[in-house]
Amino acid sequence: MxxxxxxxxxxxxxxxxxxxxxxxxxxIDAGDLPPGSTLPPSRQLAEQLGIDRSTVCxxxxxxxxxxxxxxxxxxxxxxxxRRREVAYDPQRPSTIAWAEQGSAESSEVLRAYRxxxxxxxxxxxxxxxxxxxxxxxxxxxxxPLRDFRRSVRHVLDAAGTECLQYGDPQGYEPLRETIxxxxxxxxxxxxxxEILVTHGAQQxxxxxxxxxxxxxxxxxxxxxxYSFALPLLRFNRLEVVGVPMTPEGMDLDGLARTLxxxxxxxxxxxxxxxxxxxxxxxxRHRERLLDLCFRRNVPIVEDGFEEEMKYGGPVALPLKSIDxxxxxxxxxxxxxxxxxxxxxxxxxxxxxxxxxxxxxxxFSDLTTNAFGQRVMHRFCELGLYDRNLRxxxxxxxRKMAVALEALEASFPAGTTWTRPSGGYxxxxxxPKKFSAGDLLRxxxxxxxxxxxxxPYFPRGGPSAHFRLSIARPNEAEIGEAIGRLGxxxxxxx
Amino acid sequence: MxxxxxxxxxxxxxxxxxxxxxxxxxxIDAGDLPPGSTLPPSRQLAEQLGIDRSTVCxxxxxxxxxxxxxxxxxxxxxxxxRRREVAYDPQRPSTIAWAEQGSAESSEVLRAYRxxxxxxxxxxxxxxxxxxxxxxxxxxxxxPLRDFRRSVRHVLDAAGTECLQYGDPQGYEPLRETIxxxxxxxxxxxxxxEILVTHGAQQxxxxxxxxxxxxxxxxxxxxxxYSFALPLLRFNRLEVVGVPMTPEGMDLDGLARTLxxxxxxxxxxxxxxxxxxxxxxxxRHRERLLDLCFRRNVPIVEDGFEEEMKYGGPVALPLKSIDxxxxxxxxxxxxxxxxxxxxxxxxxxxxxxxxxxxxxxxFSDLTTNAFGQRVMHRFCELGLYDRNLRxxxxxxxRKMAVALEALEASFPAGTTWTRPSGGYxxxxxxPKKFSAGDLLRxxxxxxxxxxxxxPYFPRGGPSAHFRLSIARPNEAEIGEAIGRLGxxxxxxx
Numbered sequence: 006m007x008x009x010x011x012x013x014x015x016x017x018x019x020x021x022x023x024x025x026x027x028x029x030x031x032x033i034d035a036g037d038l039p040p041g042s043t044l045p046p047s048r049q050l051a052e053q054l055g056i057d058r059s060t061v062c063x064x065x066x067x068x069x070x071x072x073x074x075x076x077x078x079x080x081x082x083x084x085x086x087r088r089r090e091v092a093y094d095p096q097r098p099s100t101i102a103w104a105e106q107g108s109a110e111s112s113e114v115l116r117a118y119r120x121x122x123x124x125x126x127x128x129x130x131x132x133x134x135x136x137x138x139x140x141x142x143x144x145x146x147x148x149p150l151r152d153f154r155r156s157v158r159h160v161l162d163a164a165g166t167e168c169l170q171y172g173d174p175q176g177y178e179p180l181r182e183t184i185x186x187x188x189x190x191x192x193x194x195x196x197x198x199e200i201l202v203t204h205g206a207q208q209x210x211x212x213x214x215x216x217x218x219x220x221x222x223x224x225x226x227x228x229x230x231y232s233f234a235l236p237l238l239r240f241n242r243l244e245v246v247g248v249p250m251t252p253e254g255m256d257l258d259g260l261a262r263t264l265x266x267x268x269x270x271x272x273x274x275x276x277x278x279x280x281x282x283x284x285x286x287x288x289r290h291r292e293r294l295l296d297l298c299f300r301r302n303v304p305i306v307e308d309g310f311e312e313e314m315k316y317g318g319p320v321a322l323p324l325k326s327i328d329x330x331x332x333x334x335x336x337x338x339x340x341x342x343x344x345x346x347x348x349x350x351x352x353x354x355x356x357x358x359x360x361x362x363x364x365x366x367x368f369s370d371l372t373t374n375a376f377g378q379r380v381m382h383r384f385c386e387l388g389l390y391d392r393n394l395r396x397x398x399x400x401x402x403r404k405m406a407v408a409l410e411a412l413e414a415s416f417p418a419g420t421t422w423t424r425p426s427g428g429y430x431x432x433x434x435x436p437k438k439f440s441a442g443d444l445l446r447x448x449x450x451x452x453x454x455x456x457x458x459x460p461y462f463p464r465g466g467p468s469a470h471f472r473l474s475i476a477r478p479n480e481a482e483i484g485e486a487i488g489r490l491g492x493x494x495x496x497x498x
Numbered sequence: 499m500x501x502x503x504x505x506x507x508x509x510x511x512x513x514x515x516x517x518x519x520x521x522x523x524x525x526i527d528a529g530d531l532p533p534g535s536t537l538p539p540s541r542q543l544a545e546q547l548g549i550d551r552s553t554v555c556x557x558x559x560x561x562x563x564x565x566x567x568x569x570x571x572x573x574x575x576x577x578x579x580r581r582r583e584v585a586y587d588p589q590r591p592s593t594i595a596w597a598e599q600g601s602a603e604s605s606e607v608l609r610a611y612r613x614x615x616x617x618x619x620x621x622x623x624x625x626x627x628x629x630x631x632x633x634x635x636x637x638x639x640x641x642p643l644r645d646f647r648r649s650v651r652h653v654l655d656a657a658g659t660e661c662l663q664y665g666d667p668q669g670y671e672p673l674r675e676t677i678x679x680x681x682x683x684x685x686x687x688x689x690x691x692e693i694l695v696t697h698g699a700q701q702x703x704x705x706x707x708x709x710x711x712x713x714x715x716x717x718x719x720x721x722x723x724y725s726f727a728l729p730l731l732r733f734n735r736l737e738v739v740g741v742p743m744t745p746e747g748m749d750l751d752g753l754a755r756t757l758x759x760x761x762x763x764x765x766x767x768x769x770x771x772x773x774x775x776x777x778x779x780x781x782r783h784r785e786r787l788l789d790l791c792f793r794r795n796v797p798i799v800e801d802g803f804e805e806e807m808k809y810g811g812p813v814a815l816p817l818k819s820i821d822x823x824x825x826x827x828x829x830x831x832x833x834x835x836x837x838x839x840x841x842x843x844x845x846x847x848x849x850x851x852x853x854x855x856x857x858x859x860x861f862s863d864l865t866t867n868a869f870g871q872r873v874m875h876r877f878c879e880l881g882l883y884d885r886n887l888r889x890x891x892x893x894x895x896r897k898m899a900v901a902l903e904a905l906e907a908s909f910p911a912g913t914t915w916t917r918p919s920g921g922y923x924x925x926x927x928x929p930k931k932f933s934a935g936d937l938l939r940x941x942x943x944x945x946x947x948x949x950x951x952x953p954y955f956p957r958g959g960p961s962a963h964f965r966l967s968i969a970r971p972n973e974a975e976i977g978e979a980i981g982r983l984g985x986x987x988x989x990x991x
Contacts, residue, residue: 070812088785088820093687099824099848102795104925106763107854108712118857148659155776157654166638169646169839202699204863211862215733219601237861270788290785291582304594319563327581331592346662346868355592361600364611368730369704370697374867375839389895442759 009038011047013054016301021056025064025069030371031074033084040086044074110240117236121460136453136486137477141280141429142345144477149393149399153344156384164379172375174367176202176351180382184337184351186383192326193311195337195353201362202373206310206338206350210234210273212362213306213334213352214241215369218268225263225272227255229461229470231280231308235272243270247463250279252423254286257293264301271304271334273473277320278311278428281461281472288321289357295324298332308343316398317426331355339381341429343393347377401429402447404475404483411484413493417498429476435498438467451493453486501801502531502538505929514549518557519564526566526577533579537567592698603733610729613952628971629979632947634922635771637970640893642886646837649877657872665718667860668852669695669844677830677844680878684805684909685819686828688846694855695866699803699831699843703727703766705815705855706827707734707801710763710903718756718765719746722954724801727766738765739984740956743772745916747779750786757794764797764827770813771804771921774954774965778919781814788817791825791917798826803834809891810898810919824848832874834922836886840870894922897968897976904977908984910991915966921943922969931960944986 011028015022032038044050047065051058068074072087104112117401160168175181181197188195203209212225214237223239228247238245246267248259255274257419263269274294276286286294296307307324325335331354338350352362384390408431412422419436433455439447441457448455473490475483504521505771506514525531537543538559544551558575561567565580597605653661668674674690681688695865696702707717707730721740731738739760741752748767756762767787769779779787791798818828824847831843845855877883901924905915914931926948932940934950941948951961966983968976 056520067812070781070814072785072814085782087781088822090685090815090819091687091822094690094692095689095849097822097824099850100792101503101795101823101825101848102975103848103851103854106797109707111709111854111858114861115857118860145659145663148662150654150662153662154654157650161643161650166641169641169643169837170638171635192583196586196588198588204828204867207861208863216600216604233861233864240858240861288563288580289578292565299593302594304599319560320565321565322583326583329581329584329590330594331590337682344662344869345664346865348863348865348867355594355596355685356588357592357697358596360610361596361604364608365604365733367611368607368700368726368733370701370841372839372841374697374841374870376837377867377869444936 011050011054013056021066022060022067025061026067029064029068029084030071030073033087034089038084040084042084044084046081060200082225110242114236114240117239121232133458136482136489138473138483138486138490139454139456140477141456141474142341142476143343143397143429144479146479147397148343149389152384152387152389152393153380155438156380156387159383159387160376160379162307163269163383167377168379170375171372172378174372175363176200177375177378177382177444178374179386180349180378181351183382183385184353188335188337191309192322193456194326199353199359201352201359201366202378203350203352203366205340205345205348206308206336207233207237208366209336209338209350209352210308211237211241212304212365213271214243215240216285216358216361218242219270221268223267225260225267225269225303226463227274227279228463229281229458230273230463231275232460235460235463238273245463250282250284252284254279254290255294257290257297260294261297264297264303269301269303271306272298273306273308274324275308275310276324277309278314278425278430280310280428281430281456281458281470282432283423283425283428283430284432291321291324292327294326295333299330303332306336307333308336310336310338311428312337313342313394314397314401314429315427316402320426325353327438331406332498334358342397343384343390344381347374349373349377349381349383401427401475404478404480407480408473408475408483408487411487412491415488417491417495420494420498422427429474431473431475433471433473434467435450435469435471435494437498438469440467443467443469447497448490451486451489453490453493455490504543504547506549515553515557515560516545518547518554519560521575522557522561523564523566526580527582529575531597533577535577537575538578539574539882544936552912590875598981603735607729607733609972610732614725627710629946629975629982631966631976631979631983632949633970634967635834635969636836636890637972637973641836642882645880645882645886646873649873649880649882649903652876652880653869655870656876661869661872663868664865665871667865668856669693669866670868670871670875673842674844675874676875676878677846681828681830684802685815685844687819692846692849694845694852694859695871696843696859697866698833698841699801699829700726700730700837701859702831702845703799703801704730704734704844705858706764707731707736708858709851709854710797711735712763714761715763716760718753718760718762718796719956720767720772721956722774722951723766723956724768725949725953727846728953728956731766732908733888738956743775743777744776745777747772747777747783748787750790751782751940753787754790757790757796762794762796764799765791766799766801768801768803770802771807771918771923773921774923774949774951774963775925776916776918776921776923777925778813783816784817785820787987788820788826792823796825799829800826801829803829805830805889805923806835806887807894807922808920809895813919818846818935827851835890835962836877836883837874840867840874842866842870842874894920894968897971897973900973901968901976901980904980905984908981910984910988913991914986922967924966924968926964926966928962928964928987930991931962933960936960937964940990941983941986944982946983946986948983 047061181200223244325333335356441459456472458468540554674693716737758964818826827847934952949965
């Protein structure tokens with residue numbers, strides 16, 4: 006029998022059995038109770054300590070489960086050599102070289118992610134930007150918290166605990182009906198069965214890339230295009246091929262030539278308030294794009310991320326509205342109008358394709374969060390979405406006008422910019438090219454944060470462009486920020 | 499000038515400009531206004547209709563944006579041939595053969611998804627199951643809606659609109675701190691920096707599979723294992739290699755032989771309350787598994803999906819707690835205790851690996867939903883998680899005892915089952931093998947829904963097993979359901 010000294014205190018916070026566990030653990034870890042040494046029988050230890058035997062049994066059971074004791078016939082317990090729990094040490098390296106263990110694509114996506122991060126840091130370092138003209142999600146000061154709260158209350162009252170369960174993998178059915186109704190306002194006729202609710206539109210792009218990914222396949226994108234699509238498509242083993250944007254939209258002759266040369270998985274396009282240029286294509290352009298892809302049997306991924314932000318007058322209807330051949334896959338989202346933190350978007354497409362995307366989504370994340378879907382549904386059904394959209398249209402129409410006036414007044418000769426009919430993005434062209442880092446450093450003293458052009462181009466490299474967004478600042482801030490930018494630009498443009 | 503008859507009504511619901519738009523659209527669509535025909539100048543049409551000219555201009559602008567009119571010098575407007583909006587037709591097929599356009603892996607995952615679905619249908623068809631012993635997410639009757647509501651209120655009061663924005667891509671920082679604190683209770687010492695919040699533990703598996711996927715790589719799993727992991731790993735181009743489960747856990751000699759033969763991306767294991775068998779491994783087994791993988795430089799993915807459900811007495815600590823080499827990637831989730839609909843899980847691992855996984859997550863879905871994360875964080879910080887966990891432990895301890903007693907009393911000789919020390923799953927072995935469909939048909943008359951063994955095995959095929967789950971039914975329902983199952987089994991076992 007090993008000598009073991011256990012001291013119990015009834016005053017301590019921890020229960021008696023826990024004190025026994027801790028002291029035996031320490032004795033074994035410290036080597037005072039060497040492996041193989043016998044512990045006192047539970048009855049004996051209980052008598053010795055003047056406590057109930059069941060307390061000792063409880064402690065021994067836990068020590069056994071934790072690997073500190075082993076029991077042998079005759080109900081004796083022996084100390085076991087046991088590896089210690091590892092204390093936290095932020096410097097301890099892994100013995101596995103993750104860079105080698107991970108795929109080549111995963112190293113590439115890490116590189117892209119890091120490239121975005123230093124840019125953020127450079128921006129952050131520059132005199133604390135007071136004006137955010139970089140973000141493209143709307144000003145949270147405009148989120149109707151009271152209306153949101155009301156929707157939450159409705160959901161909790163009506164649904165009970167059902168709103169906290171997994172729910173329909175394709176998406177909450179009433180929300181899919183609401184989405185189908187909203188799409189009809191934009192000329193798109195689909196039923197809830199052709200809609201898959203996604204964890205934001207970003208997951209929509211990911212699911213499509215995963216579905217269509219195959220060796221030798223390319224994704225055709227506008228150049229420039231949504232910067233966060235590029236690393237994602239490449240991570241999914243698709244080669245990215247850019248077709249230049251013209252002031253009227255993607256160069257369709259260029260697209261025709263490109264499609265003749267490659268195996269296209271799909272063409273990714275943003276016909277309204279294109280990110281980053283703000284360009285909106287005409288109906289005729291949409292028909293031609295559709296015809297071109299239809300003849301070549303290439304699916305079109307139409308990103309309607311700001312479909313609802315048509316505040317600047319009439320705009321052509323989505324490609325999806327005239328898609329008789331069912332080749333258009335339409336991506337929608339609530340995140341670019343309200344509540345990006347809820348992460349609710351959707352895909353609408355041919356029913357068979359929706360089924361295929363659902364299978365991927367089902368196994369990769371089970372479902373989109375049920376609570377957020379119900380709140381969003383209720384928010385729409387209470388008329389709060391429409392009401393807030395009207396309010397946002399009024400506000401953004403004025404904000405865009407202020408921005409365009411300020412550009413006219415403040416920007417140096419030689420700089421040009423687009424005049425969007427909705428959405429948030431204005432694309433500025435300078436007379437010279439700059440790398441993203443260089444441009445941010447030059448603009449930092451102005452205290453205004455913009456989005457440099459470099460990451461929007463599939464080929465990357467220095468760019469003569471940057472994106473201004475009116476999503477975050479109010480009218481006064483826009484005027485002030487563009488004035489500051491103009492002064493900064495004069496110094497080097 | 500084409501003859502055009504426009505009739506306005508001031509009584510109609512729709513505004514005057516909308517009536518003009520609709521009537522011109524119809525005339526063009528119907529061919530009454532052939533392409534190229536001129537429309538009356540706005541001033542003339544305004545006079546003719548007795549309305550303001552600006553109303554006509556507004557209508558013409560919209561018709562132009564929609565592609566129905568073109569303007570030419572002299573401000574004349576001409577009708578344009580325009581493709582009609584496509585009406586909804588659920589029967590209209592796509593001109594694209596999605597099966598050919600999609601990858602081979604996507605067809606495979608669809609097949610797997612469909613295989614799960616008929617099973618559900620077969621179950622649903624069987625006399626309306628009144629007892630769900632198939633689901634492994636907990637009884638929603640036990641969700642503390644009042645506590646949830648309180649947490650929501652706190653978040654909305656304290657955070658304002660911030661809770662509806664995108665938030666930190668790695669996960670809401672205070673929630674990561676809460677998770678780190680909870681992990682310490684299970685012997686795992688990490689900081690918030692080694693935690694990545696995911697859209698449920700399922701996304702954790704997906705991110706790891708995506709990271710480690712490379713040609714010729716295999717994922718080693720227990721056989722049987724979590725059924726929803728299998729199609730997901732395969733979709734990610736990993737070959738799945740099963741190592742048999744013994745009553746003590748994965749056969750480690752078998753694992754050693756397997757690792758000698760293949761290029762393993764990782765070993766996926768569930769040491770506690772293994773799904774589907776309910777088996778919990780001893781500390782010694784965990785040390786040996788860790789040593790084996792450490793020596794071979796193979797990462798371990800430890801799925802701690804029911805770490806918190808240790809209601810049946812002490813259980814060994816996670817592999818991660820003794821992972822000095824930082825080779826263990828630990829997956830956790832809130833979904834198997836409370837609120838699966840919030841979709842909040844996490845990965846904790848070596849910081850460099852977390853950075854690599856974050857890059858993939860960042861581009862594939864931006865962030866996990868911010869609102870749910872904040873509610874979950876508040877729920878924990880208010881002490882509601884601990885309180886509810888204690889309640890669940892009391893309830894489930896009784897439920898498991900009732901289930902094991904009922905099995906003893908009702909199941910026919912020749913059937914055997916595991917006796918789990920926590921969690922929800924009991925694994926039943928019958929004297930004969932059945933396909934999933936066959937077993938469900940035979941059990942359907944009992945009105946009890948169980949989970950057949952077939953999909954849990956990497957190789958599939960008829961199985962002598964099924965999984966019973968005590969997650970959903972209450973004590974009375976468990977007793978009744980197991981009695982009914984016993985009677986049904988007697989008929990064919």
